[in-house]
Amino acid sequence: MKHGIPLPIIDQDIIQQCIPQRPPMLMLDSLLAYASSSITVGLTVTSDNIFTQNSALQEAGVLEHMAQAVALHTGYGYFLRQEEAPIGYIGSISNLGIFDLPQVGQQIISTADIIQEFAGVTLVAIRSEVDGKLIAEGQMKTVIAK
Amino acid sequence: MNIEIVDIVNKINVILVEEFEVDEDVIEAGKNLKDTLDLDSLDYVDLVVIIESNFGVKLVESDFANVITFQDFYNLIERKILAKQQ
Numbered sequence: 001m002k003h004g005i006p007l008p009i010i011d012q013d014i015i016q017q018c019i020p021q022r023p024p025m026l027m028l029d030s031l032l033a034y035a036s037s038s039i040t041v042g043l044t045v046t047s048d049n050i051f052t053q054n055s056a057l058q059e060a061g062v063l064e065h066m067a068q069a070v071a072l073h074t075g076y077g078y079f080l081r082q083e084e085a086p087i088g089y090i091g092s093i094s095n096l097g098i099f100d101l102p103q104v105g106q107q108i109i110s111t112a113d114i115i116q117e118f119a120g121v122t123l124v125a126i127r128s129e130v131d132g133k134l135i136a137e138g139q140m141k142t143v144i145a146k
Numbered sequence: 147m148n149i150e151i152v153d154i155v156n157k158i159n160v161i162l163v164e165e166f167e168v169d170e171d172v173i174e175a176g177k178n179l180k181d182t183l184d185l186d187s188l189d190y191v192d193l194v195v196i197i198e199s200n201f202g203v204k205l206v207e208s209d210f211a212n213v214i215t216f217q218d219f220y221n222l223i224e225r226k227i228l229a230k231q232q
């Protein structure tokens with residue numbers, strides 16, 4: 001618990017204060033754990049999710065969820081400091097593997113770990129699991145707009 | 147453990163060839179590091195990661211202020227290694 005907000009955070013208003021995405025593009029619904037160099041977030045797949053087809057969250061949805069995990073790490077850090085979060089961009093995605101698609105009703109849990117920060121560029125490793133099984137992993141470089 | 151500058155140079159060159167997929171022949175001490183390796187702002191974070199994992203030294207943005215050539219870069223890494231050993 002930090003600054004009076006216990007984790008996990010499932011309050012969508014707080015989450016939406018931390019990242020710029022809005023429904024129907026919001027691809028996470030809970031902040032499960034946070035540290036200065038990592039974050040764990042969750043998303044329960046619903047049938048009305050814009051990326052759900054054939055009862056499964058499609059690859060684009062999984063990737064967007066992973067990207068928003070990284071965005072939430074940055075945004076929540078600024079939120080805790082009561083500062084306005086800057087706009088960030090995904091600079092690159094590498095070593096991406098999506099091995100399975102989460103089904104409607106399943107919760108995808110993703111952890112993003114910061115590998116390195118240099119000159120405004122952050123290299124992050126992300127792992128996504130469903131019921132403890134790895135379904136996706138990859139690395140992203142994010143850039144803070146100046 | 148002391149490491150000679152020639153060993154540092156050789157190791158860096160091997161890393162750069164592998165990581166940035168350049169021909170070994172294009173690497174010369176007096177050449178411009180950024181231009182020769184075609185580094186953009188996203189590539190530098192990779193460079194920092196591989197140097198840290200191979201030499202155990204951490205680079206920050208200000209370290210690159212005076213790095214123009216490969217030789218400058220070799221010297222930087224050597225200084226960092228020596229500072230770490232002291």
